[in-house]
Amino acid sequence: MNCQDYRDRVTVHLADGSETPGDHGDSCAECGRFAELARAAWEVAGRDPDQPVPGGLVESLLRSCRRPRRTDLTLLRPGAVAAAAVLAVAAILLFWPAKAGPGTGLMMDSDGMSVERYDLPAGAKAEAVAEEIRKTVAPETWGEGVSGLEVGDGYLRVRGPAEVQRAVREFLERHR
């Protein structure tokens, strides 16, 4: 083993213990000293403490994530987009920070339009559940395009005002 091999192994050993450097350092004074310094440098670098994510950054990011994903936009109809945007902005301004309820994701506003995902119990047929919701939960809103309902693998994603979200949640709880 030459000096460079030994020194590379020292680093790998410090990092994840996957290689042992061997005893070259015992017979080579410079490499022995290198190993000591290597441990010290590794330790000093680790002293840089983690810092919390700035609060404003988290809020800004979460606000962005309240918007529907690109794939969710299929739920929207052009006539409702402007009104929904106004409602969503108003809700954010009035109620931010919103408190998410049980089972809700960070896309939920306390009022106004929101997109929420509802995970269904194992074995539930998402299409059938969606159909039942369209028939029995605020049926007028689905037809008018005010609300949207997307069926996923084991979940439903609903876009609509707070009262529709609440009604969907209650419906699912009743039938759980």
Added chain:
Amino acid sequence: MGEFDAFFSEHARPIWNYLRRLTGDSERAADLFQRSFLKAWTHFEGRTPGRERSWIFTIAVNQARDEMRRRKRDILHAVPPETLRNRAAVPAMPEEDRELLREVMRGLDELPSHQRELFLLVRYHGFTFAEAAAVADVGVSAAKMAVSRAHEKLIRILSGRLHLGSML
């Protein structure tokens, strides 16, 4: 709690600190942090369950690389001195240690970006070389080499600090 909420809660702080150290610039780190998590949000359904950590770090690394390409200059030349001062502002540390840490962190800033990417993953985030290599999209041997060279740079700094002369 939604899946993305849980994902965000678990990974926000590591990603923030990774980007902070990678860029040496809080503003750039904030921008990359937002870009990374928005990308994750957009593609969240396509992630591989159980591999979220590597996934979000890969996104962050790629966002940083894209940003570097956009800026067309190396991060080395983009570190404002003020950032370095902020970074080393560790109140609980004795002044001598703080100065040493400041030098070491400055040394990190001067590393080539690929060495810094890999060194940070391994030193601060507990990635194995295989994991770090996958995140950075390089071979395991190349990852080991990069981390070794980065480490040598820090050893050189420490060696000079302790007035031992150049050993390397």
